[in-house]
Amino acid sequence: xxxxxxxxxxxxxxxxxxxxxxxxxxxxxxxxxxxxxxxxxxxxxxxxxxxxxxxxxxx
Numbered sequence: 001x002x003x004x005x006x007x008x009x010x011x012x013x014x015x016x017x018x019x020x021x022x023x024x025x026x027x028x029x030x031x032x033x034x035x036x037x038x039x040x041x042x043x044x045x046x047x048x049x050x051x052x053x054x055x056x057x058x059x
Contacts, residue, residue: 012037 009015015037023030048054 008040 007015007018009018019033019035023033
């Protein structure tokens with residue numbers, strides 16, 4: 001099964017707890033876990049509302 005999950009956390013501890021719970025609850029089905037972290041507290045970061053609308057108008 002291929003899946004994707006998006007989660008937002010106030011701090012790294014919340015993120016680490018989620019990973020620990022996933023690894024515990026989904027073993028042995030969880031065979032390949034890939035993750036990355038994006039820090040959103042930068043003032044110069046442009047954040048857009050999540051939408052697929054731009055795919056219809058951009059060419």
